[in-house]
Amino acid sequence: MEPKRITSPRNELIKHYKKLCKSSSERREKGLFVLEGLRVVTDLKGMVCPRILLVTEEALGKYAERLDEDFLRTCGEVIVIDRDIADDIALTETSQQVFAVCDAPVRSSPESYGGEPLVILDMIRDPGNMGTILRTADAMGISVGICGCCDELSPKVVRSAVGSLFRVRLYAGGFEEMLGAVHRKGIRTMAAVISRDAEVLGRVSLDNSAVVIGNEANGIPAEHTALCGGRLTIPMKGSINSLNAAMAAGLIMWELSGRK
């Protein structure tokens, strides 16, 4: 069967794609997000099938080995687009003229938390940090709670999270709701802070603990810290500005995972 073709940048589907790139509420409402580049193939394999694949004739030829029949058959719809449309909708220089619209990965409710190792992100706002944290959580086998964070389906987060978005268990909800669910499982919550009198990472056991990581600029609000069962700090030899939020979260997740 010949694939469908789009030649006009004013086509409704192209407008829909661009809206999904830009608008968090559009992504939520439709339960869809976009992915760009050959990572469409590598990141999604075995996890999710694109609803729509937009690809140029040129890319279909150039990447025929990866965009093979087997893969194309898994896509809901394959649509060939003109080169200038590809250039128009691309957000990166590495788009490779391959684009997909996919079903959003499932967000679990805090109530469904099962007591496994967890970090809770309280207002992480930088998409790069969010992506790095999701990717590291994936490596460490740790679940992630998100409260008031940037949209995990924004193209920037998706880009830096690689396929981890689909592998990490994500709980989304309000901070108090999240903490309540964690406490009900008998898990202790620790607020990651910069402080001389908090418990020290590497010296305190994190068995049965979940750790809260705060906003890049402002940390965790005092009223949220007050709700936690304890406070945790990373010992530092240099400046207190020397760890960014993603790195701090990474070291904490490494310890939460039992360093193995």
Next chain:
Amino acid sequence: MEPKRITSPRNELIKHYKKLCKSSSERREKGLFVLEGLRVVTDLKGMVCPRILLVTEEALGKYAERLDEDFLRTCGEVIVIDRDIADDIALTETSQQVFAVCDAPVRSSPESYGGEPLVILDMIRDPGNMGTILRTADAMGISVGICGCCDELSPKVVRSAVGSLFRVRLYAGGFEEMLGAVHRKGIRTMAAVISRDAEVLGRVSLDNSAVVIGNEANGIPAEHTALCGGRLTIPMKGSINSLNAAMAAGLIMWELSGRK
């Protein structure tokens, strides 16, 4: 004394500034680099004094509290520039119309290595990763060897390294020269690899060890790994793509620091 003024974008000093932004060889040759934003004040304080401070009238007024007399007196030269020149030379939206030309921090030769905890970066190419690694090394009190990496004085690295560039001891040289100097101090070298049969981070002692971190895309060349005394891997539960180079380096530095 009235400060000097520059109103023409074709002024030689402005050209010099722009060349320092762009050219690694220019920075090396002149032993200078550039820093942008009020971080000129915060990052450098007590470590290095700007040779030249370029600032608009507007910024001098707006940030008078931080760009105070005491600070301005430490600058070799303070030059007032027009707003359009500031817009022209700014690399970020947060330039705050404040720019400095500074002496490059000292790079030590591998021969001067003293046996302290060390990571060796073998062809790290992403400026963001380089900056994050320097920043984390600062926090952990670890020295950094750089072999064939991106320029640590490029504006992007300087931006993400914050003031750490001046606090971390940096050794620069060829890979074999670096390894030779480390081995002569009786320090074991470990190549960080993705492998099932390497020694495992968290289970092996890193006392008296230096760890080599490889290129983002290609890892450490086989001939470099062969020169190392051992191989080290980070245990992962998720995908092997789940840790980026900076995060892997961070976890390794945390263990190298003795987790304290």
